[in-house]
Amino acid sequence: MDIGLVQVSHISRSFGGHLALDDISFTVARGEILGVIGRSGAGKSSLLRCLGALDRPDTGHIMIEGHDLTALPQSQLIGLRRRIGFVFQHFNLLGSRTVAGNISLPLEIAGVPRARRNARITELLSLVGLSDHGHKWPAQLSGGQKQRVGIARALANAPALLLCDEATSALDPETTTSILDLLARINRELGLTIIMITHEMDVIRRIATHLVILDHGRVVENGPTLDILAAGTQLPVTQALLSETQPRVPPAIRARLVDTDRPGARAVIRLRMGGAAADLPVLSTLGQRFGVDATILAGGTSEIAGQPFADMIVCVGDYSAGIHDFLHGLDPSLKVLGYVPADL
Template identity: 65%
Template sequence: MVVDLLQVVGITRRFGSHLALDDVSFSVPKGEILGVIGRSGAGKSSLLRCLGALDRPDEGHIVLQGENLTELTQAQLVQARRRIGYVFQHFNLLNARTVAGNIALPLEIAGMKKDVRHERVEELLHLVGLAGQGDKWPSQLSGGQKQRVGIARALANDPALLLCDEATSALDPETTASILQLLREINARLGLTIVLITHEMDVIRRIATQVIVLDHGRIIENGPTRQIWGTTHAVTHALLSDSRPQLPPAIEARLTDEKIPDARTIIRLRVEGDAAWEPFLSAASQRFGTDIALLQGSMVEVGGAPFADLILSLSNGTQGVLDFLSQSGRSMEVTGYVPADY
């Protein structure tokens, strides 16, 4: 039985006349990795502050492990926040403290005894791949190492929920990949529920199992990552544009909605899961006598499964070919038609 660790029910947050969050509702099962994405000003930061009990919504409820955070007193919130870890974009390490000292800070605040605290810090250093580096200073670390310290600090009090605020946007691609791998390992090993706010769709693709798309303070899409990756919603499609293959400009300039004589049919084909490995293009070519040209395409992992996104040119765009390519595990749309001499 799937148990929701976090329930968000109808929260609204206003700043003067500005409506930052508008009747937002969703739930996050225990052990899930939820990605929240949206354009600048969509409400991502406001949502994260509410989830972290750093800000109270004007309306609605946020329930963490059965406890309504919106009804707690300030003293009770101090205790509740210890069940929520926070990973920041710019690390927020204290330069006057060593690596071990930064990780130990929340344990000191919680009143943990020194010997127990030391043992916990060593355990966390090993978990994030920094064993033996507790005596270093933040200035001696790379960006990726600093973020590992930030993750260890966020895990110090053994939280039920980990909130990541653009945790990789200040890192280079290689370091980003290593941090995402670390978060996946932590999620798998500890069963930790993670909510990750980002503007980078590639981060969502690599790590999230569920995705929420925010726009102007409202949820416009909410579902499994593979489902969202194949969306046709205009806002989500725009967010995905840099991560998806695009029709070459020279061909797009000649594209028309009308099927002219001897035209080639341009289609977009998305294939999820094991169906992506099947030789469906050669099968279509042999069965219907059509030649198929790949104009653009990618094969990536989305939500832990293969996902192919292909833009194809067909010499014979009959309904039979289109129906065949639209079979189980594949979604197809006709983009238009171009002259055969494109």
């Protein structure tokens, strides 16, 4: 039985009396895209350094492909680090080398013969969509192109694990989407395991199949991304991270919300549905089965790691027990946000 490519077991790390990582454990399956998210100071950078064998935890173990990073001597860590690729926020390309030269560098360090290096560079440039850019210098590239070179360089030695450190934070939204699409394609076509360290929940929603949320050096959420984002029981830190990507009641309607139901009032409801439920014609069903009007005030249907996910704020007339039971069956975390006058 495959117990996972990466196993992190009860690791802790302190710096000058500050506990940066506090008894952290999680497993990453082969071919998985794990998103690690947390606010500033949550421990993301410390965790990344330990996962990349750039630092050792004070306690605990990190197993990658069956090898314990915390126990291997430096001489053996050199070879294992070649099984780990790094993609950085600010690209870290060498301005004195061409695009091809930057991709070639890890191959040169590994002692790969020139002919094999050249073939691998050609292959990687095609993979990241830069076949005609090998002769260019980093200064001639856009931010997105630089990150594509960084990804190609990270893949040069065919790693088993790709660590992405805020890989899209320096990019504009359109370029971020293209880089995330590229990483998802690489994951799909190569079966490459990816761990993404980020503070952006939208990045997690787009690409991560599984999610670890850190807070003050501890794991506070760990599981499939869709399950965590669709649940109605998130911890305050999770709710805070989600708030930037969640739909909100329009200000004009929020100003008229009251807590108590009144005759003729319309209920304002938060609905979150994942998987098959997200594709159901909920609003038309409310009209046909219950004879009530329902209007989407904010949100809609999108995807989380390729799976449909609906997150909507809906205004429903005549909110009866039957309607509640129907909606609660689709979304156990169903929440009534308040009531507004019927003439809204």
